[in-house]
Amino acid sequence: MSKTIDFYFDFSSPYGYLASTRIDALAAEYGRSVHWRPILLGVVFKAAGNQPLIEIPLKGAYSWHDLARTARFNGITYRRPSRFPLPTQTAARAMLWIQEQHGHALAIRFAQAVYAAMFVEDIDISATPQVLRIAATLGLDQAALAAALETPEIKDRLRAEVAQAIERGVFGAPFIFADDEAFWGFDRFPQLAAYLKNGSI
Amino acid sequence: MSKTIDFYFDFSSPYGYLASTRIDALAAEYGRSVHWRPILLGVVFKAAGNQPLIEIPLKGAYSWHDLARTARFNGITYRRPSRFPLPTQTAARAMLWIQEQHGHALAIRFAQAVYAAMFVEDIDISATPQVLRIAATLGLDQAALAAALETPEIKDRLRAEVAQAIERGVFGAPFIFADDEAFWGFDRFPQLAAYLKNGSI
Numbered sequence: 001m002s003k004t005i006d007f008y009f010d011f012s013s014p015y016g017y018l019a020s021t022r023i024d025a026l027a028a029e030y031g032r033s034v035h036w037r038p039i040l041l042g043v044v045f046k047a048a049g050n051q052p053l054i055e056i057p058l059k060g061a062y063s064w065h066d067l068a069r070t071a072r073f074n075g076i077t078y079r080r081p082s083r084f085p086l087p088t089q090t091a092a093r094a095m096l097w098i099q100e101q102h103g104h105a106l107a108i109r110f111a112q113a114v115y116a117a118m119f120v121e122d123i124d125i126s127a128t129p130q131v132l133r134i135a136a137t138l139g140l141d142q143a144a145l146a147a148a149l150e151t152p153e154i155k156d157r158l159r160a161e162v163a164q165a166i167e168r169g170v171f172g173a174p175f176i177f178a179d180d181e182a183f184w185g186f187d188r189f190p191q192l193a194a195y196l197k198n199g200s201i
Numbered sequence: 202m203s204k205t206i207d208f209y210f211d212f213s214s215p216y217g218y219l220a221s222t223r224i225d226a227l228a229a230e231y232g233r234s235v236h237w238r239p240i241l242l243g244v245v246f247k248a249a250g251n252q253p254l255i256e257i258p259l260k261g262a263y264s265w266h267d268l269a270r271t272a273r274f275n276g277i278t279y280r281r282p283s284r285f286p287l288p289t290q291t292a293a294r295a296m297l298w299i300q301e302q303h304g305h306a307l308a309i310r311f312a313q314a315v316y317a318a319m320f321v322e323d324i325d326i327s328a329t330p331q332v333l334r335i336a337a338t339l340g341l342d343q344a345a346l347a348a349a350l351e352t353p354e355i356k357d358r359l360r361a362e363v364a365q366a367i368e369r370g371v372f373g374a375p376f377i378f379a380d381d382e383a384f385w386g387f388d389r390f391p392q393l394a395a396y397l398k399n400g401s402i
Contacts, residue, residue: 048259058249058372062385069402073392171259184263187388191274201270 005034005196008165008175010041011088011111014067014078017119019174019186020112021076026189030196032178036108038092039165040158041085041173048171070186077120086118086126090149093158094131097148098140110138206235206397209366209376211242212289212312215268215279218320220375220387221313222277227390231397233379237309239293240366241359242286242374249372271387278321287319287327291350294359295332298349299341310339 005027009016020036027034064080071078091114099107113134117123123130128149132142148154165175169182176183176192181201183192195201206228210217221237228235265281272279292315300308314335318324324331329350333343349355366376370383377384377393382402384393396402 058370062370062372062383065383066385066389069392073395073402169259169263171263182263182266184267185388187386188267191270194274201274 003032005032006037006177007034008037008039008170008173008177009111010039010044010173011091011114011118011125012085013041013173014063014119015070015186016174017078017115018067018071018074018076019176019189020115022074022186022189023174023176024108026193027196029193032196033104034108035104036095036111037161037165038088038095038111038158039162039170039173040089040092042087043162044166044170044172047166079120079122081118081122083122083124083126086124088126089158090128090131091125093149093154094135094145096157096161097145097154098135101144101148102140106138106140110135110140113137204233206233207238207378208235209238209240209371209374209378210312211240211245211374212292212315212319212326213286214242214374215264215320216271216387217375218279218316219268219272219275219277220377220390221316223275223387223390224375224377225309227394228397231394233397234305235309236305237296237312238362238366239289239296239312239359240363240371240374241290241293243288244363245367245371245373248367280321280323282319282323284323284325284327287325289327290359291329291332292326294350294355295336295346297358297362298346298355299336302345302349303341307339307341311336311341314338 005023007019007023009020023034068078068080095107095111095114098110114125114131117130117134118125125131128146132146135145136142168177172184174184174186176188178192178195181195183189183195191201206224208220208224210221224235269279269281296308296312296315299311315326315332318331318335319326326332326335329347333347336346337343369378373385375385375387377389379393379396382396384390384396392402
């Protein structure tokens with residue numbers, strides 16, 4: 001049984017953001033670490049035949065209301081972004097590069113900063129300069145990251161991550177695997193906690 | 202502020218079934234009663250541009266797993282029906298007739314029996330004889346119900362209920378309004394409880 005939980009998310013997924021504020025603490029409570037795995041929901045939705053919820057008119061209006069309410073209910077700082085959804089491949093590639101070059105801990109701090117930029121500070125995280133600026137606040141070399149973002153290697157790396165997620169059954173975000181048990185959505189955290197506690201559910 | 206909570210459901214909705222086992226007790230805890238309102242999800246989905254989750258391949262497989270897990274997690278008896286989904290207009294019309302002729306309390310008992318038939322006993326509740334049989338177990342007059350099911354009035358009544366639900370913003374099931382606050386899904390019961398307790402959320 002792997003101690004690591006796989007946390008699949010997209011930087012533009014609001015429920016992914018809510019989950020991101022809690023996943024590490026929840027895992028740590030049960031002696032687990034978390035592998036943060038950025039994916040591209042647009043590609044995943046296309047493969048799964050799914051629809052972005054915001055594009056379904058009634059469901060979209062409700063979802064914005066539900067997001068603000070769910071954030072309040074859980075005591076999570078949240079502001080509805082004025083630009084939504086946003087392309088997230090630059091942020092995702094940057095995170096993969098940071099993981100490879102500087103390890104998981106710093107990559108998670110980067111991801112948290114990107115999510116806060118999108119869902120608290122209302123910053124356009126699809127813009128490469130913003131991604132580089134966030135990296136710089138963590139002490140990372142902007143020029144090295146900017147160069148890495150242009151390489152075919154990092155693009156292939158993200159493509160492979162997304163393909164592997166789809167292969168594994170991911171059809172939305174946040175999507176979590178604890179061992180082989182799959183949990184979709186922030187509202188499954190109570191069940192995830194029960195699974196981590198008992199080793200079964 | 203109305204004391205009555207509106208509970209919209211479809212007799213073929215598994216998460217609606219889970220919600221149906223808890224909604225009355227939850228409402229009663231906060232001095233509320235529940236108006237059980239059967240709708241037809243097929244019509245609602247068409248109007249909302251939504252998709253039945255079971256029809257989305259990966260999401261469908263996950264959902265069956267999640268349903269059994271969510272039932273276990275909440276201590277609710279559940280068996281995956283061998284026939285799914287089922288047309289539910291006969292059961293819905295019967296419930297509306299029982300509400301009108303015999304009041305809400307008996308109609309709720311009927312609805313609970315229909316849900317148990319579908320999600321515990323694996324009975325084909327789309328079959329009129331099964332609907333009549335369930336009504337008979339509650340002491341209702343099968344012949345009178347059978348005659349009522351054939352009238353244009355009861356068909357119009359259900360059509361109007363579904364149209365009014367769509368008008369109000371219902372796009373899935375279970376869907377609950379407490380005053381003007383909308384809650385979609387069994388997993389929003391903790392937030393519904395908080396709203397009922399505090400009068401705001």
